[in-house]
């Protein structure tokens with residue numbers, strides 16, 4: 001195989017335009033731009049007066065392999081293709097978490113010649129937003145424990161605090177901890193635990209808030225736990241929503257960078273889609289819509305996760321509904337769903353593609369359940385053979401689904417022209433977007449609809465503790481909220497090893513966590529973890545800094 005440059009080498013060799021030129025291209029007024037060096041800036045959205053509402057193209061995927069199937073790559077390449085076709089286009093992406101960067105999956109800045117740059121900055125500390133979110137989350141945790149230590153006026157039951165600390169690193173050793181040890185001066189001992197920052201409700205609030213004031217109100221509404229009388233305790237009762245907002249107000253401004261093709265890109269917020277809602281911030285997508293005729297954005301993992309939550313949570317709260325949906329799939333993912341082991345995914349196996357295409361079919365049906373027409377982006381890898389590609393291209397034609405063989409990783413925007421043309425066909429038609437459920441339906445009905453119409457399963461089961469939590473949620477009147485399913489990304493079921501297109505299965509809800517600041521109920525299924533662990537060979541092992549100060553091993 002031809003020696004391909006790494007993502008980092010391509011990004012490092014690229015000649016970036018000064019961010020002020022990118023901002024000008026995007027139509028952002030100078031007074032709105034707060035530069036962070038020559039190639040990054042934060043945008044004061046209050047200085048953008050435009051009332052335009054550009055069309056939104058949501059990029060999702062089929063159930064992925066651990067490496068991911070190319071949503072970020074296709075998002076960037078498709079936007080560059082629209083730009084080559086002379087459309088006024090912007091990208092809206094989530095910010096990478098250091099969890100996957102140092103762990104299994106790697107970065108989230110696309111790949112090959114379809115990347116956002118400067119990829120090294122974006123994949124590491126960027127403009128500090130994730131650190132700000134971590135600090136705000138942990139400041140709240142410290143303020144809760146201090147309240148208890150100083151006399152516990154609110155009568156908080158230390159055994160029923162649901163607010164956890166966070167860290168933006170995969171660290172299984174922190175999943176369950178005991179704090180306050182060492183005697184009366186060290187606080188009040190209790191069990192605690194850490195989630196990864198991108199699972200924090202602060203991240204969700206940050207991504208769903210429409211203004212600083214809305215951010216503050218949402219922070220005030222966060223439930224941190226319950227009193228000894230089982231009454232909920234809100235942040236506002238601690239009187240710290242102002243401090244938390246102060247810690248977040250600069251981070252709350254979306255970040256402007258560029259693609260390798262010079263397309264303006266806003267990157268802001270980064271919730272995972274398996275344990276959180278998986279969409280970049282409303283303020284970034286909303287701002288991009290004010291500036292561009294077409295906004296290409298993505299939601300995490302497969303259509304059963306990020307896309308479902310985009311439709312039922314982000315679109316419902318923000319009014320930003322998709323005008324087209326791109327479903328990214330790959331020969332390797334379909335082979336995996338056709339029963340091929342991960343170590344053999346580069347070996348030709350058209351028959352396995354034929355079997356695994358059932359997973360793609362399921363996701364196409366799911367997108368159509370929301371009244372939006374999907375376009376398949378068959379993201380081509382060098383190992384793909386004509387016979388394997390033909391299986392998918394033929395299936396799409398026989399099933400009347402638009403499809404484009406997409407080569408943006410190798411060619412940048414040029415490799416996405418056919419995809420852009422197919423998406424433009426959909427954008428030219430009125431869509432009949434609708435949510436999957438009404439908020440007035442019961443929590444059980446909402447989850448059942450997702451299981452049946454998106455996962456393809458039969459029904460749901462609540463564990464005893466989840467049943468008790470549901471009863472309390474109903475008693476407190478919180479059951480009118482949408483649900484945010486926390487489920488494995490590998491399977492349509494809650495069992496990671498059940499691939500392909502399982503049917504007649506039940507999803508088990510083991511815990512329900514009310515997130516009143518974000519405005520949804522997180523329903524944890526199977527063994528999903530909100531603090532992932534590092535793998536045997538973390539990506540960190542390949543990272544280094546050369547003698548002349550250059551990064552190495554960043555993908």
Ligand SMILES: Nc1ncnc2c1ncn2[C@@H]1O[C@H](COP(=O)(O)OP(=O)(O)O)[C@@H](O)[C@H]1O
Pocket residue numbers: 007061067068069070071072073074106107108109110111112301379380381382409410555
């Ligand atoms: N066509 C392709 N050929 C080779 N590598 C690719 C291709 N598309 C994506 N990749 C690589 O696969 C990984 C996952 O891509 P990414 O766009 O991050 O997926 P997702 O956003 O769906 O998680 C990245 O390392 C990216 O560089």
Ligand SMILES: O=COP(=O)(O)O
Pocket residue numbers: 068071072105108271272273274278299300301302
């Ligand atoms: O939340 C997960 O997002 P990716 O699919 O981009 O890894």
